[in-house]
Amino acid sequence: MIAECIISLLMTLPTPADSAVKKGKDSVRVYKSNQAVVVYGTGSNNGNSIDAVKQTLNSSDDVISMVQGVTMMRRANFAQEPSIRGLSAGEICVTIDGMKMHSACTDRMDPISAYVEIENMRRLEVNKGATDVTNGQSVGGTMNFVTQHADVSTPLFYRAEGGYESVSNLRRARAEANIATTNERFAVRATTSIKRSNDYWAGNATRINNSGYAKENYLLDAAWRINGSSQLGAMMIADAARNIGYPALIMDASKTMAYIGAMEFKTTGISEQISQMNCKLYWNTVEHTMDDYKRSVDEVRTRVIMPNMYMPMVGTSQTTGLLANATSVAESSLVKLTVDMYMLNANATMRMIPLDNKPEMFLHNLGDITLTNSALAGEYVYQPSAVLSFQTQARFDYTSRFINDASAKRTLESYLNTTIDTRTYFLYSVNAAATWQALEEVSVTAVAARSMRAPTHIENFGYYLYNPMDNSVYIGNPFIKPSVSYQAEVKADYVTEDIALSGAVFMYTIQDYIAGVTFVEADTTNLLFKQAFRRYDNIGSAQLLGAEFNGTVALTESIQARFAAKVQSGKSIRYNESLPFMPPAECDVRLSYKQEGWWAEVGCRFVAAQNSISSVILHEDATKGFAVADMRFGVAVLSHVTVKAGIENILDSLYHEHFSINNLPTRGRNFYASIAYTY
Amino acid sequence: MKTLSLYTLVLALVIIVSGCSTTTTEPTNTTPAYIKLGTATASGTTIELYADDSLLSGYNTMYVKVLDAYSKAIVRDAHIQLIPIMDMGMMKHSCPTEQPTQTVITGDYFRTAAVFQMSTTPNGTWKIKVEFHNHVSDKEDEVEIPVTVGESNCCKPIKCTDNNTYVVAIANHMEMITGVNNIEFTVHRKIDDMTYEPATNISMEMTPEMPSMGHGSPNNADPVHVANGHYKGKANFTMTGEWRITATLKLGDTSIGSTQLYLTIKK
Incomplete structure (x- = not known):
């Protein structure tokens, strides 16, 4: 299994599976077990623990973007959307503690990654491509946020932090506390995070109007250790964001409310055959409201789509699920079975309110969709010798989805001129990996994977969805086939006392790639509606090729150099053009210095121009290359007080990433500072 | 014995309640939910005019109920003709109509329709002239029922x-x-x-x-x-x-x- 993650310990419960954890001296080539998560190389943060990353960075987005192969799609100064090797949305699977959660916004303003603040992130698991299907089948990969839970072995811990960022006048405050009873039976953990941001400034002192936001996030987690081998936990996250300006889009998010709840039972040592078993029931809901009421009347009147009207949209999603797994560990093998079931209800509506007192209009973007998914996944790890290990996984999903709302069903049926019944898909994925420790310092891993991804409920049943990237209106297609991905990847690691180098090459072939296909051309003579209509469809095969390299070199005991470089391309065979949002080649170089009580880091990211662009699938434009440097440091000023500060985009460069929607510029020079008290 | 008595009491109550509910059931009202537009009487015959909803400019289905003015009995054998008239003072005009296709009906209403090409205005009012021949009483006459026609663009x-x-x-x-x-x-x-x-x-x-x-x-x-x-x-x-x-x-x-x-x- 190829995985990317920011490492920390997985479990709080000691289990007999300890003996199965095979951890080399490099701590890199380790198989995933129920005790530790394994990673084959990380990005420029290679080797850093999550605590070290938290110490260095300011937000979850910062953490995610540090993972090699992960890029962030920017629509605002808020909650960027992750993509893995250029694949995003329905092509990847993003989960929180394995729990499925779905955006309520059909314009992808509310990525799931927005709901896990950095203080609640215990670990980030990123699997690229189809190399791990435990948390879901996808062609692009999975990203799982493992949250920090209440710890019965920590009697008292609390931490408070206040911070400021100049680029958007961001004020933030965080607090977290863990309290446990002395008998280590009960524990409660609570966190809160409050952020207030004004408009941000891009490079060259360019103010990006309408880009402020306000956000709060609360977490309450409780753990009850029933006995030495069993534990019951409950977790609740509430996230509220308001007045979020989206300068890259035609509307703003006036309110987003998310609630995530889960109860989990964990036990170990049930029998000789079953070493560990987890069972989790969860529920989450998102309500997302966006509108254009704060846009000027002039902007609304001259807007490129649907001018002369306000168009508030409300989206909701509720997901309820069961996630259970059982693990059996033997001397040289591990078997894990996972049952993953969930049900999604999604609804999205749009009112269109003309400015000139004409009758109001209304439609369902998503007409009360119900989606159910039942899956069984299995994993087998076999380590016949100290230098050889094998791993294979398989997953089977059965999913059905249908439209509940009669009006929405009727309008989509009328548009497509067909009858829409319940749509079902059966999906299966398999993968296999082998690792050979060729030398003490050198290991080689080869992976082959086959995976499927069902169309999303939006791709099946979405209606009148505006995409600013191609200025088109998208209509769902209930008859899309699942995409099938075949992936091959080879990776080599070289690890010594002072050096860790890693390199990987990968190739994907994705059959029945899903994208928009124009069926009504844009009418440029129509002053009110110049948009083309596009329908989600399978557009044949696509290929991804790429290579990733990263390494860490300890120059002295205190100084460490790190680098991460990648290059990749993606191509649609039918259209003979690049897939959209393909990451350009880039290299990240950092130098860090660490002494007792303080640390400092300086880094620079070099990104090449991206001229391989999509013109048919999506109307992309080329992106210029850029280089951006940052500098950070931290110091413990008192026994419990630490200060960190830094400068991002030191040269105040005005640039935008290739994944920036409507070429929204990235943040300019940012001075940040924070002070934290930890006990 | 005490328990048995309690059961007997409960059973009796159930029977009584059931019986009451049966005897109080209202007969089903099958009268269509039409809106009454107006009524007029001539020659011992009452003409009641109905529609599905308030009249709007455009196509409107209307229903004519014919009654004996004295006994209130419904007359189901009659010849009916509607003539809508727009009175604009200096001029009058009618509009397209669809007259009842039957003179003998099994229901209570004669179905008809009118296509009002304009709505009621301060300068023009609609009235429906109903010419009838009551085949039961064998009397012919006509009545006029003023109606209000709302605006539509259909x-x-x-x-x-x-x-x-x-x-x-x-x-x-x-x-x-x-x-x-x-x-x-x-x-x-x-x-x-x-x-x-x-x-x-x-x-x-x-x-x-x-x-x-x-x-x-x-x-x-x-x-x-x-x-x-x-x-x-x-x-x-x-x-x-x-x-x-x-x-x-x-x-x-x-x-x-x-x-x-x-x-x-x-x-």
């Missing part, structure tokens, strides 16, 4: 290039909902101010559009003549709101005129 007269004026209306505009609808038009040719006849020899083209949005809809079907000046087609309304329907009349392949009708889709 009917317009078109002065066409064949030198005829046609009144085009969406007959079932109140039934339109989002999605594909069976849409029905009526087209009547004007003979004179008081006389209209169904136009049966024309063809129609129809284009639905949303004026506020600037787009139309796919999967529509042009109306074709079915009978008596009624044309049926399919109209797809992709969202709620105001829709404009451009109706073009053709003789053979030659377009002779067009008009734009508006309707508001509410659900």
Whole structure:
């Protein structure tokens, strides 16, 4: 299994599976077990623990973007959307503690990654491509946020932090506390995070109007250790964001409310055959409201789509699920079975309110969709010798989805001129990996994977969805086939006392790639509606090729150099053009210095121009290359007080990433500072 | 014994309650939920005029109930003719109508229809003259019932290039909902101010559009003549709101005129 993650310990419960954890001296080539998560190389943060990353960075987005192969799609100064090797949305699977959660916004303003603040992130698991299907089948990969839970072995811990960022006048405050009873039976953990941001400034002192936001996030987690081998936990996250300006889009998010709840039972040592078993029931809901009421009347009147009207949209999603797994560990093998079931209800509506007192209009973007998914996944790890290990996984999903709302069903049926019944898909994925420790310092891993991804409920049943990237209106297609991905990847690691180098090459072939296909051309003579209509469809095969390299070199005991470089391309065979949002080649170089009580880091990211662009699938434009440097440091000023500060985009460069929607510029020079008290 | 008595009491209560509920059941009221537009009496016959809803300009189905003025018995054998009259002071005119097709009915109402090509205004009022022949009493007479016709944009007269004026209306505009609808038009040719006849020899083209949005809809079907000046087609309304329907009349392949009708889709 190829995985990317920011490492920390997985479990709080000691289990007999300890003996199965095979951890080399490099701590890199380790198989995933129920005790530790394994990673084959990380990005420029290679080797850093999550605590070290938290110490260095300011937000979850910062953490995610540090993972090699992960890029962030920017629509605002808020909650960027992750993509893995250029694949995003329905092509990847993003989960929180394995729990499925779905955006309520059909314009992808509310990525799931927005709901896990950095203080609640215990670990980030990123699997690229189809190399791990435990948390879901996808062609692009999975990203799982493992949250920090209440710890019965920590009697008292609390931490408070206040911070400021100049680029958007961001004020933030965080607090977290863990309290446990002395008998280590009960524990409660609570966190809160409050952020207030004004408009941000891009490079060259360019103010990006309408880009402020306000956000709060609360977490309450409780753990009850029933006995030495069993534990019951409950977790609740509430996230509220308001007045979020989206300068890259035609509307703003006036309110987003998310609630995530889960109860989990964990036990170990049930029998000789079953070493560990987890069972989790969860529920989450998102309500997302966006509108254009704060846009000027002039902007609304001259807007490129649907001018002369306000168009508030409300989206909701509720997901309820069961996630259970059982693990059996033997001397040289591990078997894990996972049952993953969930049900999604999604609804999205749009009112269109003309400015000139004409009758109001209304439609369902998503007409009360119900989606159910039942899956069984299995994993087998076999380590016949100290230098050889094998791993294979398989997953089977059965999913059905249908439209509940009669009006929405009727309008989509009328548009497509067909009858829409319940749509079902059966999906299966398999993968296999082998690792050979060729030398003490050198290991080689080869992976082959086959995976499927069902169309999303939006791709099946979405209606009148505006995409600013191609200025088109998208209509769902209930008859899309699942995409099938075949992936091959080879990776080599070289690890010594002072050096860790890693390199990987990968190739994907994705059959029945899903994208928009124009069926009504844009009418440029129509002053009110110049948009083309596009329908989600399978557009044949696509290929991804790429290579990733990263390494860490300890120059002295205190100084460490790190680098991460990648290059990749993606191509649609039918259209003979690049897939959209393909990451350009880039290299990240950092130098860090660490002494007792303080640390400092300086880094620079070099990104090449991206001229391989999509013109048919999506109307992309080329992106210029850029280089951006940052500098950070931290110091413990008192026994419990630490200060960190830094400068991002030191040269105040005005640039935008290739994944920036409507070429929204990235943040300019940012001075940040924070002070934290930890006990 | 005490328990048995309790059970007996409960059982008795159940029977009593059940019996009560049975005896108090109201007979089902099968009277259609029509709106009464007005009533008038002449020659011992009472004429009551009903409609499905408040009258709007355009096509309206109306229902005539004929009663014996003294016994209130429903008369089901009669000859009925409606003549709507728009009184504008200096001039009067009628509108296209559909008269009852039967003189003997099994229900309570004679079905009829009128295509009001304009609404009631301060300068013009509608009244319905009902000429009747009560076959039971064998008496003939007429009554006039004033009615109010509200505004809609589902009917317009078109002065066409064949030198005829046609009144085009969406007959079932109140039934339109989002999605594909069976849409029905009526087209009547004007003979004179008081006389209209169904136009049966024309063809129609129809284009639905949303004026506020600037787009139309796919999967529509042009109306074709079915009978008596009624044309049926399919109209797809992709969202709620105001829709404009451009109706073009053709003789053979030659377009002779067009008009734009508006309707508001509410659900």
